[in-house]
Amino acid sequence: MVDIPTLKDRLISELWLPTIRKYGTILPARLRKSGELKLLTLTSERNFHEITEIEQAGFTTRKNITAWTYSLPKKLRLETEILPARIVGTTRYEDSIPSPGFSIKNDFPFQIVNLDFSSQDPNLEGGRVEKEIRALEHTIKMQKDTGEESFVILYSTVLDSACLNRQNIVQVSDGIVLMGWSGLTLAEFSASISIQEEKMRCIEALMSKLCSKYGYSSSRTLPLVMPLDEAGTCLDSVSAIIQSSGG
Amino acid sequence: MESKNSGLPPNLETMLVSWQRWLNKSWNDTLAQSKQEIEDSLTKAALFDIWSNCLQDNHASGTLIPEIFIDCYMSIHFACWGLYKYANSCLRSQLETALRFIFFSTHQVEFGWWSEGNESYRSRLGSTDVWGSGYSYLDQLDNVKRFEEISPENRRLFAGTGRVSKIHRRLSTYVHSSVDSLQTKSEQFSPAYNRDNFYRWYDNFKEIQSCINILLILGFLEKFRGISSLNQSSVMNTGIENSIDRESIKTLAGI
Numbered sequence: 001m002v003d004i005p006t007l008k009d010r011l012i013s014e015l016w017l018p019t020i021r022k023y024g025t026i027l028p029a030r031l032r033k034s035g036e037l038k039l040l041t042l043t044s045e046r047n048f049h050e051i052t053e054i055e056q057a058g059f060t061t062r063k064n065i066t067a068w069t070y071s072l073p074k075k076l077r078l079e080t081e082i083l084p085a086r087i088v089g090t091t092r093y094e095d096s097i098p099s100p101g102f103s104i105k106n107d108f109p110f111q112i113v114n115l116d117f118s119s120q121d122p123n124l125e126g127g128r129v130e131k132e133i134r135a136l137e138h139t140i141k142m143q144k145d146t147g148e149e150s151f152v153i154l155y156s157t158v159l160d161s162a163c164l165n166r167q168n169i170v171q172v173s174d175g176i177v178l179m180g181w182s183g184l185t186l187a188e189f190s191a192s193i194s195i196q197e198e199k200m201r202c203i204e205a206l207m208s209k210l211c212s213k214y215g216y217s218s219s220r221t222l223p224l225v226m227p228l229d230e231a232g233t234c235l236d237s238v239s240a241i242i243q244s245s246g247g
Numbered sequence: 248m249e250s251k252n253s254g255l256p257p258n259l260e261t262m263l264v265s266w267q268r269w270l271n272k273s274w275n276d277t278l279a280q281s282k283q284e285i286e287d288s289l290t291k292a293a294l295f296d297i298w299s300n301c302l303q304d305n306h307a308s309g310t311l312i313p314e315i316f317i318d319c320y321m322s323i324h325f326a327c328w329g330l331y332k333y334a335n336s337c338l339r340s341q342l343e344t345a346l347r348f349i350f351f352s353t354h355q356v357e358f359g360w361w362s363e364g365n366e367s368y369r370s371r372l373g374s375t376d377v378w379g380s381g382y383s384y385l386d387q388l389d390n391v392k393r394f395e396e397i398s399p400e401n402r403r404l405f406a407g408t409g410r411v412s413k414i415h416r417r418l419s420t421y422v423h424s425s426v427d428s429l430q431t432k433s434e435q436f437s438p439a440y441n442r443d444n445f446y447r448w449y450d451n452f453k454e455i456q457s458c459i460n461i462l463l464i465l466g467f468l469e470k471f472r473g474i475s476s477l478n479q480s481s482v483m484n485t486g487i488e489n490s491i492d493r494e495s496i497k498t499l500a501g502i
Contacts, residue, residue: 071296072316073289090313091300099304123477 001229003117005047011116011237012050015224016154020059022111022221023152026241027155037059037111040104042068042093044119046076051085054112065106070120081234094119094135097142109148113139116156118235126162133203134172136205136211140242141176144214149244153218155207156237158228164193173192174209181213200236202226207240217240269437276440284357284449286298291459292319293458294486297478298463301470307358311348315341315459326448329438330419332430334448338455339418342411343376345459349466350377350384382411389484390465390499398495404458414454460486464496474499 013038024032031037039049039060051067054060069075070092078087078162087098088104094117096102115134143151159223173184186209189202200223211218218240227233253260277285282413301469302308320340325334351358357368357377374380381476385391386405395406420428435441464471471479479502485495 033314043454070300071293072313073296073320077319095300096303101304103309123475125475125477127497155403 001233002227004228004235005044006225007235008047008116009045009049010226011156011235012053012144014218015221015237015239016050017053017057019053019151019154019241020056023112023241024059026150031111035059036064038107038112039065039112039114040068040107041114041180042116042119043078043111043114045069045074045081045120048078048082050114050116051082053215059112064186066110068104079190093117094131096205097135097138108142109146110143111148112152112154114154115139115153117238118156118158118237122156122158124158124160124162124233125126126204127159127165127168128162129157129159129199129203130168130172130243132157133169133206136207137173137176138214140210140214140216143242144216145169151242152239153207153242154237154239156202156235157203159196159199159215160233161194161231164199166191166193166202169206173213177242178213184209184213196232196234197235198246200238203236207238211242212230213241214218215245217245218242254266265437269439270328273438273440274327276330276443279384280440280442281445281449284445285323288323288326288449288452290485292316293481294456295319297482299472301474301478302352302467305352305467307351309346310362311344311351315344315348318344319456322452323380324450326452329440329444330430331441331444331448332424333427335397335418335421335428335451339415339422342375342415342459343420345462346376346378346382346385348402349388351461352466373383381405385462388465389410390468391449391462394461394465395498397498399491400502401490402495403487404461411455411458412446414451414458416450418455445490456486457488461492463498464500468500472502476502495501 012205035058037060039054048067051065055062062082065082067078067082067085067087068089069078070086070089072090075087075090086107093115100175114157115132115136122128140153166189170184170186186202186205188205189198193199193202200220204223207220208218220238220240223236223238228234250308253263255263286432295312299308299312302312318337322337322341325331325337351361360366361369365480369375369377372379374479382405391404400407403409430438444474464482471482483493487496
C-alpha cells in the first residue's frame, strides 16, 4: 500500500487549502484579517504540513491550533515539532468524542476542522468508517452547541474492501436525538455498500444531511480520491464550507 | 571562568562534552548490535496506545497510563545509552505504577486522595503499597485467581514465589544498588554498550511487559473482550511473550 503521509501534500494543495481560502472570502473582514481562526486537526508526526501551510496562508497561528494524535510516542514526537500548539489525544478521536469526559470539549468551537482519519494509522477492519461518521456528527453537533455560525470541515478516510453498513449508520445517527429532526434517510444507497464510488457518494450525502440535521447548509467542493493499492483501497477526502441555514 | 570554546562554566562543559560523546557512542553501538531488539521493545511500548484508548473512560487512566508508558519508553532509552541500572529501575517503576493503576481503577475515592498527595489511607491497608502486603489485594481479584488456577505453577503471577514478586525483587537490586547491579564497574566507568547487561535488561523488559499486559487484561477483562480482534491479537502476540500465558488468557477471556 502507498505510504499515506506521502500523499498528504497533494490533499493540502489541491483540496484543503483551496477550500479554506474560499472560506476566507465569506468571513467577516475582521476575522479574515485577524489570522486567528481556531484549527482542530487530526495529524501525523510524519507529515503535519497542513499546520504550517494554513499558518503560512495567514489563517491561524500556532497558539490557536489543537492537534490530535492517537498515539503516546507520536505525541512525544509532535511536541518536538509544533509546540506551542496544543497536542492532545493518545486515544482515537472517534472513540473519544462521544465520551462525556472528551478532553477538548471546552475548546470548541473551531473555524477549521480537519478530520483526517487517514493520518491516525487506522486499523482496517469492519465498522471503522461508520465510527468515523459518528465522530463527524458529534463534531458538527459540538460546533452547533457552542454557537459556531460557519466553519470548514475536511473529512478524509481510507476506503478499503469492507462494506459500509447503511442501517448501522442510520441507527447510530438517530441515536443522537434532536428535537424536530425526523431521522436520517439513506434509502438511495444499498443496505451494504461495497462499491467504492457508492461509498464516496454516501459520505458526501451524509455530510450534507448531517449539516441539515443541525441547522447548517453546506457547500461542498469536489472530493479528492487517491488510490492506495491495486485491490481498490483508496484515500477519499471531502471538504465543505458549512454555514448556519438562517445566516 | 567560562570556556573559550563553548562559553560554558568548566564543570558544565566537562559534563556536557563527555556525556554527549558517550551517549552518542552508546546509542550507535547498541543499534549496531541490537537494533531489532530495540525495535521490538518499541513495538511493545506502542501497545499502551491500545490500553490508553480502551480504558479512556476510567478515572485513573489519563493520569497513570501515560506514566506507565513513559517509564517503559525511558527504560528503552536508558538501555540504548548503556545506562542499564537506570533502564532496570524504570522497569520497576513501570510495574509499580501498573499495579497501582489496577487498584485505583476501582477505588476512585482513594485515587482522589492519592492525587492530592494524601496517602494516610494506606496505613489502614496494612501495607505501604496499595496492592497490599505480598500482593494480597491483587491475588483476591477473581480473574487473577482464575488465571493462577489454570496456569502451571511456574507461570503464576503471585501464588507461591510468583513471577511478579520475582521480577520485582530482581529489579529492586538496581534501585537499591546491589553490588551486581551497579552502573559502574572498576573496568568500565563510562556508560557503554555491554552485551551481557543489555540482554539481562532485555529479558527483564520482556518479562515486565508480559506481566503488565496480563495484569491489565485480568484487571479489565470485559474491556479487553470489547476491543477489536486486531487489537486483542496485538496485545496477546506482541505483549505476552510466553505461549502458555497466551493460552491461559484465551481460555479465561473466551477468545
